[in-house]
Amino acid sequence: MLQLPKLKIGDFIPNFPIVQGGMAVRVSTSSLAAAVAEAGGIGIIGATGMAIEEMRAEIREARKLTRGIIGVNIMFAVREFADMVRAAMEEKVDMIYTGAGFSRDIFKWGREAGIPIVSIVSSARLAMAAEKYGAAAVVVEGTEAGGHLGTDRPLFEILPSVREAVKIPVLAAGGIVNGEGISRALKMGANGIQMATRFVLSKECSVSDLFKKMYLKASPEDVTIIPSPVGLPGRALKNSFVDRLLSGNAPKPESCEGCLKQCSGQYCIIDALENSRTGRVDEGVVFVGQNVHQIKDILSVKDIFNNLLYELKHCLGATRVG
Numbered sequence: 001m002l003q004l005p006k007l008k009i010g011d012f013i014p015n016f017p018i019v020q021g022g023m024a025v026r027v028s029t030s031s032l033a034a035a036v037a038e039a040g041g042i043g044i045i046g047a048t049g050m051a052i053e054e055m056r057a058e059i060r061e062a063r064k065l066t067r068g069i070i071g072v073n074i075m076f077a078v079r080e081f082a083d084m085v086r087a088a089m090e091e092k093v094d095m096i097y098t099g100a101g102f103s104r105d106i107f108k109w110g111r112e113a114g115i116p117i118v119s120i121v122s123s124a125r126l127a128m129a130a131e132k133y134g135a136a137a138v139v140v141e142g143t144e145a146g147g148h149l150g151t152d153r154p155l156f157e158i159l160p161s162v163r164e165a166v167k168i169p170v171l172a173a174g175g176i177v178n179g180e181g182i183s184r185a186l187k188m189g190a191n192g193i194q195m196a197t198r199f200v201l202s203k204e205c206s207v208s209d210l211f212k213k214m215y216l217k218a219s220p221e222d223v224t225i226i227p228s229p230v231g232l233p234g235r236a237l238k239n240s241f242v243d244r245l246l247s248g249n250a251p252k253p254e255s256c257e258g259c260l261k262q263c264s265g266q267y268c269i270i271d272a273l274e275n276s277r278t279g280r281v282d283e284g285v286v287f288v289g290q291n292v293h294q295i296k297d298i299l300s301v302k303d304i305f306n307n308l309l310y311e312l313k314h315c316l317g318a319t320r321v322g
């Protein structure tokens, strides 16, 4: 029997210490999150880019599909951050993940509502601050991650210092696509892992087939870093939109709903992500993790879990971790 460390976030203990990272603008919706929760992990709805009512509907839909653990991910940079967090709490989501900064308030609201808050950090300093304010766990994300990045340092360089700095559970994220990566993180003291890119290439992820095809075709050279109007760099696949962006010719936003607290206005990140998700992959941004080239197939979430656990067993042998 494979002995894995127990990941405990608040009162929740998933069967497996595997979290599916939240992915904004409808990449991780109820269908993916529920499938992950049903397989024994923690499924996260990426709420950034959704209207509040849409997020509520996604949480309710996920609840219909599974009795497993469902969280939401809401980026701090979003103007409606506080209202979205409150709405997610009213929907009694199991936990809330937040990255790209945090305020002390969210931890207070989490305490009042009895809902664990998980902070996404990229340094020991931020992990300590999150623990001090009341985070239930931290996700330490290295530069290999997809989407917006908080560091240029690799995960396995940062992980030991974060592990050392805090007592709360630590989840390792960025570039983990198989059992070997999970095993390495657990052996270094992580209580669990978060992965996202692997789950995009699942049957349950609702992005367009063209988006998934770009992932499947990607070589290491196809992955690059782009500027985002959020003010952080992002990891994405090269395409003609990214060429335009990097040569200073990104299309100016046609309209603006003021969705971010601060926006450079260089281009509209929400439109760019929505374009690629719906199949206009040359007119948008395709966020991706650095190790996408290691994934060769689109599988059901259940089969992804079976493979990960099989590989993990092989990597861990009879050793007990944690």
Ligand SMILES: Cc1cc2nc3c(=O)[nH]c(=O)nc-3n(C[C@H](O)[C@H](O)[C@H](O)COP(=O)(O)O)c2cc1C
Residues within 6 Å of the ligand: 020, 021, 022, 023, 024, 025, 027, 046, 048, 073, 075, 098, 099, 100, 120, 141, 144, 145, 146, 147, 148, 173, 174, 175, 176, 177, 194, 195, 196, 197, 198, 286, 287, 288, 289, 290, 291
């Ligand atoms: C398409 C995509 C969208 C993402 N959107 C978000 C997001 O909205 N909020 C967030 O905190 N992280 C986001 N991420 C980061 C993931 O949640 C995760 O931590 C990271 O990608 C882990 O690295 P991996 O993809 O190599 O597994 C996104 C990643 C991808 C690939």
